[in-house]
Amino acid sequence: MTELNGSFHEIALSDPLKARESNPRNGKTMIIDKGLGIRQFKDLLETAANYIDYIKLGFGTTALYPAAILNEKIALAEQFQVGLYPGGTFFEVAFYQGKVKAYLKLMKRLGFKKIEVSDGTIELPEQDRLQAITLAKELAFDVITEYGKKTDGSEVELEAMVQTIQSDLEAGASYVIIEGRESGENVGIFKNDGKIQSEFEHIAQAVSAYREVVIWEAPKKKQQVELMKWFGPNVHLGNIAPEEIYAVESLRRGLRSDTFFLQI
Amino acid sequence: MTELNGSFHEIALSDPLKARESNPRNGKTMIIDKGLGIRQFKDLLETAANYIDYIKLGFGTTALYPAAILNEKIALAEQFQVGLYPGGTFFEVAFYQGKVKAYLKLMKRLGFKKIEVSDGTIELPEQDRLQAITLAKELAFDVITEYGKKTDGSEVELEAMVQTIQSDLEAGASYVIIEGRESGENVGIFKNDGKIQSEFEHIAQAVSAYREVVIWEAPKKKQQVELMKWFGPNVHLGNIAPEEIYAVESLRRGLRSDTFFLQI
Amino acid sequence: MTELNGSFHEIALSDPLKARESNPRNGKTMIIDKGLGIRQFKDLLETAANYIDYIKLGFGTTALYPAAILNEKIALAEQFQVGLYPGGTFFEVAFYQGKVKAYLKLMKRLGFKKIEVSDGTIELPEQDRLQAITLAKELAFDVITEYGKKTDGSEVELEAMVQTIQSDLEAGASYVIIEGRESGENVGIFKNDGKIQSEFEHIAQAVSAYREVVIWEAPKKKQQVELMKWFGPNVHLGNIAPEEIYAVESLRRGLRSDTFFLQI
Numbered sequence: 160m161t162e163l164n165g166s167f168h169e170i171a172l173s174d175p176l177k178a179r180e181s182n183p184r185n186g187k188t189m190i191i192d193k194g195l196g197i198r199q200f201k202d203l204l205e206t207a208a209n210y211i212d213y214i215k216l217g218f219g220t221t222a223l224y225p226a227a228i229l230n231e232k233i234a235l236a237e238q239f240q241v242g243l244y245p246g247g248t249f250f251e252v253a254f255y256q257g258k259v260k261a262y263l264k265l266m267k268r269l270g271f272k273k274i275e276v277s278d279g280t281i282e283l284p285e286q287d288r289l290q291a292i293t294l295a296k297e298l299a300f301d302v303i304t305e306y307g308k309k310t311d312g313s314e315v316e317l318e319a320m321v322q323t324i325q326s327d328l329e330a331g332a333s334y335v336i337i338e339g340r341e342s343g344e345n346v347g348i349f350k351n352d353g354k355i356q357s358e359f360e361h362i363a364q365a366v367s368a369y370r371e372v373v374i375w376e377a378p379k380k381k382q383q384v385e386l387m388k389w390f391g392p393n394v395h396l397g398n399i400a401p402e403e404i405y406a407v408e409s410l411r412r413g414l415r416s417d418t419f420f421l422q423i
Numbered sequence: 424m425t426e427l428n429g430s431f432h433e434i435a436l437s438d439p440l441k442a443r444e445s446n447p448r449n450g451k452t453m454i455i456d457k458g459l460g461i462r463q464f465k466d467l468l469e470t471a472a473n474y475i476d477y478i479k480l481g482f483g484t485t486a487l488y489p490a491a492i493l494n495e496k497i498a499l500a501e502q503f504q505v506g507l508y509p510g511g512t513f514f515e516v517a518f519y520q521g522k523v524k525a526y527l528k529l530m531k532r533l534g535f536k537k538i539e540v541s542d543g544t545i546e547l548p549e550q551d552r553l554q555a556i557t558l559a560k561e562l563a564f565d566v567i568t569e570y571g572k573k574t575d576g577s578e579v580e581l582e583a584m585v586q587t588i589q590s591d592l593e594a595g596a597s598y599v600i601i602e603g604r605e606s607g608e609n610v611g612i613f614k615n616d617g618k619i620q621s622e623f624e625h626i627a628q629a630v631s632a633y634r635e636v637v638i639w640e641a642p643k644k645k646q647q648v649e650l651m652k653w654f655g656p657n658v659h660l661g662n663i664a665p666e667e668i669y670a671v672e673s674l675r676r677g678l679r680s681d682t683f684f685l686q687i
Numbered sequence: 688m689t690e691l692n693g694s695f696h697e698i699a700l701s702d703p704l705k706a707r708e709s710n711p712r713n714g715k716t717m718i719i720d721k722g723l724g725i726r727q728f729k730d731l732l733e734t735a736a737n738y739i740d741y742i743k744l745g746f747g748t749t750a751l752y753p754a755a756i757l758n759e760k761i762a763l764a765e766q767f768q769v770g771l772y773p774g775g776t777f778f779e780v781a782f783y784q785g786k787v788k789a790y791l792k793l794m795k796r797l798g799f800k801k802i803e804v805s806d807g808t809i810e811l812p813e814q815d816r817l818q819a820i821t822l823a824k825e826l827a828f829d830v831i832t833e834y835g836k837k838t839d840g841s842e843v844e845l846e847a848m849v850q851t852i853q854s855d856l857e858a859g860a861s862y863v864i865i866e867g868r869e870s871g872e873n874v875g876i877f878k879n880d881g882k883i884q885s886e887f888e889h890i891a892q893a894v895s896a897y898r899e900v901v902i903w904e905a906p907k908k909k910q911q912v913e914l915m916k917w918f919g920p921n922v923h924l925g926n927i928a929p930e931e932i933y934a935v936e937s938l939r940r941g942l943r944s945d946t947f948f949l950q951i
Contacts, residue, residue: 194669196466202724460730
């Protein structure tokens with residue numbers, strides 16, 4: 160991976176670029192991969208690995224790959240130091256069939272080092288949730304969990320969310336994702352038109368203590384911009400489409416109109 | 424083409440994967456290619472040829488390719504056993520200029536083995552329609568036809584649709600596509616917002632006798648889900664964007680939230 | 688670059704293809720590149736360089752590329768004779784920091800031969816605007832300017848637009864872009880739903896004297912179609928997504944339903 164062209168910093172454009180240069184970088188970005196081919200996957204990593212922290216193989220698509228391609232993706236992500244993991248729905252399929260342990264072991268054997276525990280579609284009793292996290296930790300997985308339902312019209316319940324964040328972290332999770340789906344519409348904090356709900360202030364306040372560990376699924380530009388206004392350009396964002404990674408990184412650095420004058 | 428990783432079947436996730444394993448596979452999927460480059464085309468085939476039955480070169484784009492690239496696409500599709508064919512609009516341009524025979528012969532010479540006969544834009548008298556199908560069959564083409572107009576606000580006329588399906592099949596067509604355009608909005612069975620019209624029950628009933636040979640153009644997720652609810656996960660779907668093929672296959676297998684609990 | 692397959696012209700489809708064959712071609716098309724990888728970029732050029740005149744590295748994304756990839760893009764664009772240039776927002780960042788000269792020299796050193804001068808986000812006094820154009824011309828840049836604000840709800844002001852076009856051209860600009868953003872919504876001539884505003888007639892009339900030098904940012908199909916109806920299939924179009932270049936070229940040639948019967 161070549162370094163950012165130094166001249167941009169020294170000469171013309173030092174200010175907007177500085178904000179994102181800490182190491183390890185704050186402001187994690189998670190990409191949703193809905194089935195990229197190997198050439199596209201290499202393109203993504205070679206062009207943007209500097210700006211990508213996690214790549215999620217969306218839904219249960221992990222099961223669909225020819226073995227050689229899945230193996231190559233896992234190896235490439237490792238090489239570029241990007242955290243690759245199977246989407247939560249795949250975990251939920253396994254749980255629903257009573258096969259969580261077999262699922263985790265299989266993912267381990269495939270080479271995944273990170274795993275998601277979620278209940279966007281299924282009912283996952285708290286005890287089972289914590290057990291799954293614990294089991295994954297025992298298998299040396301880095302665990303990301305998710306709060307929120309995928310059902311149309313589902314909403315964030317403030318108390319339940321805060322409690323889930325707390326207990327997931329205590330059980331060993333590194334990050335908690337707030338559900339926004341791939342569409343970013345009519346789910347969680349997003350209204351039918353994809354805008355953030357008007358009473359977001361309470362949620363933002365409640366989450367502010369956890370801002371370092373909460374990742375917001377926010378596939379749409381206006382959502383990304385609004386979340387940057389609430390939490391700053393280093394807010395953790397997820398479900399970013401692969402082709403939007405440079406656009407999102409531009410927003411974070413004030414290199415796009417919508418955040419040009421954002422106070423950092 | 425590597426086989427699906429066997430371990431997914433044996434250990435963790437046997438149930439959702441079984442439904443799609445018949446050979447030849449039921450539930451055909453047709454991709455619309457709006458001008459993919461060769462690397463993307465290879466990516467698509469290497470990653471997803473197992474889930475793709477047909478690739479349509481959308482609209483009249485067939486005419487726009489540099490010869491070397493068009494030839495390579497035709498050869499690659501052949502190699503991966505995916506049926507490639509020029510979009511119906513290209514046929515309609517030829518018909519409108521009185522050059523159907525020259526068109527079919529040229530497509531033949533280029534190496535296409537499949538052809539679409541449609542009248543989404545032009546008026547195509549029934550006699551000409553059947554003549555075109557017959558001519559294509561004589562040239563050993565596998566023929567797909569299409570019912571429906573591309574005009575904004577066009578609707579399915581039940582009797583005309585059933586009659587077209589019947590007479591096209593009698594003339595030698597293998598499949599009949601129901602027009603949905605690339606947008607999936609305000610055309611055929613889709614309303615302005617892309618939802619399936621509320622009186623769909625009559626259409627579904629009328630088509631049920633032909634479900635093995637009808638392909639529904641359904642580019643949007645909610646359309647794909649609704650059609651799976653009407654006809655099962657093996658409903659034939661068309662105009663799927665290349666980047667959505669894993670998402671659609673996930674829906675068919677219950678590996679995505681929207682069809683997780685769909686009774687197969 | 689292989690020539691278009693001659694047989695399409697001679698035999699089957701002469702008419703729709705002829706309109707775009709002048710050299711140098713009328714009807715410029717500008718692509719917005721939001722961070723394509725090198726393989727995708729090669730795909731784009733190999734497949735569609737015949738139909739692409741300019742590629743803009745959108746927003747300030749130029750600053751985000753690993754040096755090797757940026758250099759390769761610049762070299763590839765040169766090789767395929769497509770005009771590559773950094774998005775206007777990058778210029779505006781430089782102006783806002785009082786570093787226009789350093790910016791232009793750096794872009795020159797990187798190998799760009801074309802540059803955009805815009806004020807979509809910042810206030811750019813007329814004197815500074817003309818100075819920037821002049822300075823860029825002195826550095827042997829081909830200069831494209833832009834009229835219009837990126838703010839939600841911003842509108843075209845007829846007199847100001849005409850005056851800007853005139854003075855930019857006098858200062859040495861080759862083309863003037865009319866702002867439409869990447870979204871094509873609620874900006875310039877576009878309403879909230881992306882449709883062209885109803886009183887467009889006055890604007891079309893005012894611009895008609897400058898139609899050879901005005902590029903309309905029009906990312907959506909209905910916008911492209913409407914502009915073709917106003918100005919003909921050779922209207923200059925910008926902010927075309929890379930994956931839409933064959934669709935747009937099909938529209939220009941009457942190879943897609945929406946312009947099938949458009950009088951050329």
